[in-house]
Amino acid sequence: MANKRKVPALNANSMADISFLLLTFFLLVSNMDVDSGLARRLPPPPQTEEQTSVDVQRRNLLVVLVNAQNETMAQSQQGSEWYSSAEELRGSGGKVALKDKVKEFVLNMSNSSELPELTEEDFGPPIGIVPVTDQHVISIQNDATTSYKTYIAVQNEVVRAYNELREEGARKYFNTSYEELTEDQKSQINTLYPQRISEAEPKNYGGQ
Amino acid sequence: MPDIVFAILFFFMVTTTMRSETLMVKMKLPTASEVQKLEKKSLVTYINIGPPMDARLGTGTQMQLNDRFAQVSEIQDYIAQEKASMNEADQPLMTVSIKADDETRMQYITDVKQALRQAYALKISYSARQGDN
Secondary structure, three states: OOOOOOOOOOOOOOOOHHHHHHHHHHHEEEEOOOOOOEEEEOOOOOOOOOOOOOOOOHHEEEEEEOOOOOOOEEEEEOEEEEEEOOHHHHHOOOOHHHHHHHHHHHHHHOOOOOOOEEEEEEEEOOEEEEEOOOOEEEEEEEEEOOEEEHHHHHHHHHHHHHHHHHHHHHHHHHHHOHHHHHHHHHHHHHOOOOOOOOOEEOOOOOOO | OOOHHHHHHHHHHOOOEOOOOOOOOOOOEEOOEEEEOOOOOHHHEEEEEOOOOOHHHOOOOOOEEEEEEEOOHHHHHHHHHHHHOOOOOOOOEEEEEEEEEOOOOOHHHHHHHHHHHOOOOOEEEEEEOOOOO
């Protein structure tokens, strides 16, 4: 303790040059852009031959088919609607937009027998016991020559429908936007409107 | 002066990531409005799909894994390898980002998806640019 050694002074003149060099190096080798995308969960691989298909009641199923001509068909028990372009998917040309169709399907406000069945479930305060369509499935199917662009556009519209539902749920039960909810409240809303999107096993509908 | 430069240096070191690989396929990512950011870069594995940059290799769809062209059948090995290089705790959180050209036929994407299912890489993300469609 007693013999404190004297630290020799460090010459810091070159420090600026060195750090500038490092800075330029990092500027060159790094990139800022963050990857973004539509997150999806794939089903695990089928274990046995029989397990490949799950039976879903007809009324609980909304089939969204994108065919080889990049046309989209949304078919539920209520009937089917064709969309021939991305603009029509968003509701131009007098069509009901795909997202509105999905929202109507998921909510089944009118308790129609052609839309998914409603079951009452408790989601905890402040949501309480509300009827939800917890069995609904949106099945997105595509053809072999469907273009990726159209497929993503359709996926995007379906995700948009869910996001709008969640936003409306947040406004209704928590009086704020979904973005401002706490993690717990978000997961509450997410269990109220879970994304039930199925990406079916590949099928070939012809029209190569 | 050195302090300021050091501050900028640290800022860049923290906010940026290393350029991981040189792209060998051309791709124009599709646009989507509802994209989510992929949070942790270390958990993300990339699969690049598109026509090759080198015109001599034709215009057919190719897939690039880690700096080389690969076949769909090689995905399983690739995923197993990437998984092995991760922390055990992080392995279930692994996300595969499919970066595909928007003109790709779905047949190719479907094959890739099936291979990913077989490899138990179930969290995927269809890479897309933030856009207004």
